[in-house]
Amino acid sequence: MRQKVLITRKPPTYLMEQLSAKFDVETWDFEDQPIRRDVLIQKIDKIEGLLCLLTDTIDNDLLQKSDNLKVVSNLAVGYDNIDVNNAQLRSIQVTNTPGILTETTADLTFALILTTARRIIEASNELRSGKWKTWSPFMLAGMDVHNSTLGIIGMGEIGTAVVKRAKGFGMKILYYNRTRKKHLEEEHGIVYTNLDELLQTSDFVSVLTPLTPETQNMITLNELKMMKKTSILINTSRGGIINENDLITALKSEIILGAGLDVYEQEPIPLDHQLLSLPNVVTLPHIGSASVQTRMKMWELAVLNLTIGLEGGTPPNLVQK
Ligand code: NAP
Numbered sequence: 001m002r003q004k005v006l007i008t009r010k011p012p013t014y015l016m017e018q019l020s021a022k023f024d025v026e027t028w029d030f031e032d033q034p035i036r037r038d039v040l041i042q043k044i045d046k047i048e049g050l051l052c053l054l055t056d057t058i059d060n061d062l063l064q065k066s067d068n069l070k071v072v073s074n075l076a077v078g079y080d081n082i083d084v085n086n087a088q089l090r091s092i093q094v095t096n097t098p099g100i101l102t103e104t105t106a107d108l109t110f111a112l113i114l115t116t117a118r119r120i121i122e123a124s125n126e127l128r129s130g131k132w133k134t135w136s137p138f139m140l141a142g143m144d145v146h147n148s149t150l151g152i153i154g155m156g157e158i159g160t161a162v163v164k165r166a167k168g169f170g171m172k173i174l175y176y177n178r179t180r181k182k183h184l185e186e187e188h189g190i191v192y193t194n195l196d197e198l199l200q201t202s203d204f205v206s207v208l209t210p211l212t213p214e215t216q217n218m219i220t221l222n223e224l225k226m227m228k229k230t231s232i233l234i235n236t237s238r239g240g241i242i243n244e245n246d247l248i249t250a251l252k253s254e255i256i257l258g259a260g261l262d263v264y265e266q267e268p269i270p271l272d273h274q275l276l277s278l279p280n281v282v283t284l285p286h287i288g289s290a291s292v293q294t295r296m297k298m299w300e301l302a303v304l305n306l307t308i309g310l311e312g313g314t315p316p317n318l319v320q321k
């Protein structure tokens with residue numbers, strides 16, 4: 001009997017062919033929308049392998065129904081959408097796609113730093129709406145990125161890749177991380193601080209930890225009040241790490257200068273959300289790793305993880321908890 005696989009979005013054709021040569025593969029392919037929960041529930045007890053996206057919630061309710069499931073391969077490095085503890089209790093392997101998206105996500109993080117600091121979106125909109133009447137000394141004046149201080153919360157793969165870009169801009173780099181990384185301090189001249197000091201002294205604060213029970217709501221009004229009035233908060237990790245209501249308060253009352261966001265508590269963020277009406281916020285639709293090359297690599301890695309797991313091996317990107 002061939003093992004059954006469900007893929008919750010349409011994969012590239014050559015990978016579909018590769019998987020179909022080994023397994024009975026079914027895909028959810030409906031207008032590029034996430035698989036409906038009732039469909040996932042209905043199918044979960046019939047499959048051995050699941051290749052899912054960060055838009056799919058693989059919680060214990062679902063896992064309890066998954067009698068045959070052996071591997072859950074996530075097409076993302078973040079795996080907060082999956083109840084890994086309960087999967088492991090059921091001997092289900094959970095995998096992710098680390099490493100190959102690091103540089104692309106760091107590019108986007110740095111793009112958000114530059115875009116918010118130099119008010120790029122606002123400036124482009126002003127020009128197109130006919131508000132550009134003349135050159136003027138302080139028209140759309142933003143903040144300098146070069147020689148400023150960057151504070152990175154979460155010095156993992158992406159954090160380290162952001163450091164390399166920031167060094168090119170002559171930035172002073174502080175970091176706060178669960179584990180102190182002295183080898184990175186020596187290699188890049190970065191400085192370890194506690195969270196409060198990082199918030200108090202940085203011009204840009206970049207959040208790059210995973211979303212976990214420990215990091216959820218790590219940044220609330222209390223933390224935002226510690227930041228400089230001229231500082232900018234960048235979030236390219238997960239929405240739940242920053243309390244959005246508190247962020248709105250901080251932006252509206254000029255507690256901080258601005259924010260650059262790629263991720264939200266609710267995705268897609270509702271169009272009437274207050275964050276979308278604030279001029280000092282740059283908002284992107286979760287495109288951190290969205291280059292064609294990187295997305296292809298992510299699909300390839302997710303397929304590899306799934307295949308190795310289903311063939312009885314240890315996938316290269318097994319999530320360890
Ligand atoms: P990573 O290499 O695992 O780095 C995460 C870092 O966060 C690690 O250094 C870890 O510390 C640190 N950390 C974890 N919990 C912490 C805590 N409670 N306090 C302080 N630091 C903590 O992961 P990555 O590849 O850099 O990715 C980071 C996150 O970015 C992902 O989990 C994902 O949510 C997000 N992401 C978003 C996009 C996007 O499209 N916007 C794309 C890719 C990734 P240790 O060194 O002690 O483990």
Ligand code: GLV
Pocket residue numbers: 054075076077078079101288289
């Ligand atoms: C994207 O958000 C990822 O975690 O890969």
